[in-house]
Amino acid sequence: MxxxxxxxxxxxxxxxxxxxxxxxxxxxxxxxxxxxxxxxxxxxxxxxxxxxxxxxxAHSVIPSFTNPNNLSIATGRPPVVHGICGNYLYEPETGEEVMMNDVRFLRAP
Incomplete structure (x- = not known):
């Protein structure tokens, strides 16, 4: 390719x-x-x-969920830096769980 x-x-x-x-x-x-x-x-x-x-x-990051690990692989940064701390985030405004796979949650370039 x-x-x-x-x-x-x-x-x-x-x-x-x-x-x-x-x-x-x-x-x-x-x-x-x-x-x-x-x-x-x-x-x-x-x-x-x-x-x-x-x-x-590869060693897992903590918390050992899919999204934080994948973002650490992609960015080379731990969750405390890239901002993806779990698979889901609770949004108090809507009362819903939101999958943390959207770029709006990402803090590392």
Whole structure:
């Protein structure tokens, strides 16, 4: 895959990457489950990816919810900096829980 034009996300333009990379995040997955499945021959593609690519274990941020972890991966910052502290936020004005996946909650560029 070749990307030639800049990538625009949330009103910010990023130059096209020289080399594309793919990151797979298995959120909330115990690494031993994957090791066992590979040993039992149930995940040959993941085994091949581990053998021919890069395999790293990331440490979770606290709180260990999907949205704070994903934003820490994307921004390189902890929740106290990027502002996404959970999956949902209670809005007293509406009395509703709101999914914290909107850019309006993000404080880190």
């Amino acid at each position: 070749t990307i030639k034009s800049p990538i625009v996300a949330n009103g910010r333009a990023y130059p096209a990457p020289k080399v594309c990379a793919i990151s797979i995040c298995l959120d909330g997955c115990e690494p031993e489950y994957l090791d066992k499945a590979i040993a039992d021959g149930l995940m040959p593609t993941l085994q091949r990816m581990r053998e021919t690519g890069t395999d790293r274990l």
